[in-house]
Each structure stands twice: as C-alpha cells, then as structure tokens.
Amino acid sequence: MRQYRDSFETILERLHLSIRKNGLKNSKQREYILKVLYENGGHLSPEEIFTIARKNHKGASLSSIYRILAFLEKEGFVLSIEVDSSGRKYEIAGGLHHDHIICTECGEIIEFYNEALEQLQNEIVKSYEAVLVSHDMRLFVSCKQCLQKRTS
Ligand SMILES: [Zn+2]
Numbered sequence: 001m002r003q004y005r006d007s008f009e010t011i012l013e014r015l016h017l018s019i020r021k022n023g024l025k026n027s028k029q030r031e032y033i034l035k036v037l038y039e040n041g042g043h044l045s046p047e048e049i050f051t052i053a054r055k056n057h058k059g060a061s062l063s064s065i066y067r068i069l070a071f072l073e074k075e076g077f078v079l080s081i082e083v084d085s086s087g088r089k090y091e092i093a094g095g096l097h098h099d100h101i102i103c104t105e106c107g108e109i110i111e112f113y114n115e116a117l118e119q120l121q122n123e124i125v126k127s128y129e130a131v132l133v134s135h136d137m138r139l140f141v142s143c144k145q146c147l148q149k150r151t152s
C-alpha cells in the first residue's frame with residue numbers, strides 16, 4: 001500500500017471541518033469514497049469507485065459519486081488526472097508529488113518522479129520571469145505489457 005503523510009483519521013477530521021465550513025451534512029458516502037481511494041492507493045475512475053461502492057452501499061449512484069468527487073477535489077482531498085477523452089481518474093491528495101505515465105491501450109498508470117525534470121520546468125518558467133503554480137505532466141505510452149502482447 002502507498003505511504004501517506006496523514007492517517008485516514010486525520011483526513012477524516014479535515015473532511016468533517018470542510019463539510020461544516022460548506023454548510024453540508026455529514027454523509028457516510030463521502031467518507032466511504034475517500035476511504036476507497038485511500039485504501040486503493042492508486043488511481044480510480046468514478047465508474048471503478050461506483051463498482052466498489054455498490055457492493056457496500058446499495059443506494060450508491062454514479063451521479064452522486066461524480067458530485068462527491070467534485071466536492072473532494074475542490075476541497076483538496078483528492079487530485080484528478082485526465083487519462084483520456086473519456087474521463088478522469090482520482091487519487092488521494094497530499095502525498096509526495098509525482099507525475100504520470102499513462103498507457104493509451106490498457107489504461108495502466110505508472111507514477112514517476114524525476115528531479116531533473118522538476119528543476120527544468122522551474123527553469124523554463126523562470127526564464128519567462130514567472131513562478132510555477134502547478135504542473136500536469138502526463139506521458140502517453142504503449143506500455144511494456146501491451147508491446148509484449150503485440151509481438152507474441
Ligand atoms: Zn498497456
């Protein structure tokens with residue numbers, strides 16, 4: 001399992017604060033979706049979360065999952081990456097910064113971190129006398145497994 005900076009309990013406390021701040025009522029589904037992402041440790045689409053949630057919450061609906069994910073992202077609990085034109089995948093925010101390699105054939109997502117690349121991005125931005133606010137580096141590939149399948 002992935003290592004997080006914060007325990008799930010700490011994240012839940014923050015969630016309760018932001019729910020109060022937004023004048024919402026606590027909902028088990030919101031907590032549950034956060035827990036699914038936390039325990040999975042990877043990147044899940046709303047549909048994948050729905051498949052997992054349906055097993056435990058009979059009342060779960062895809063539209064409520066979309067709504068909850070939008071809330072969780074706005075409040076900084078999750079991050080999303082656009083994997084292809086069909087949609088986004090979500091992961092828990094607040095881990096170490098990383099970028100993504102995405103297989104356009106099987107959807108596999110590989111996380112990477114490259115210090116030289118991070119520095120280069122800062123230098124590029126600096127040369128424009130700007131300050132980097134955020135970046136979204138996605139490399140689209142045919143992954144090793146997909147390449148192997150092709151030749152066998
Ligand atoms: Zn692949």
Ligand SMILES: [Zn+2]
Nearest residue numbers: 043091098111
């Ligand atoms: Zn990631």
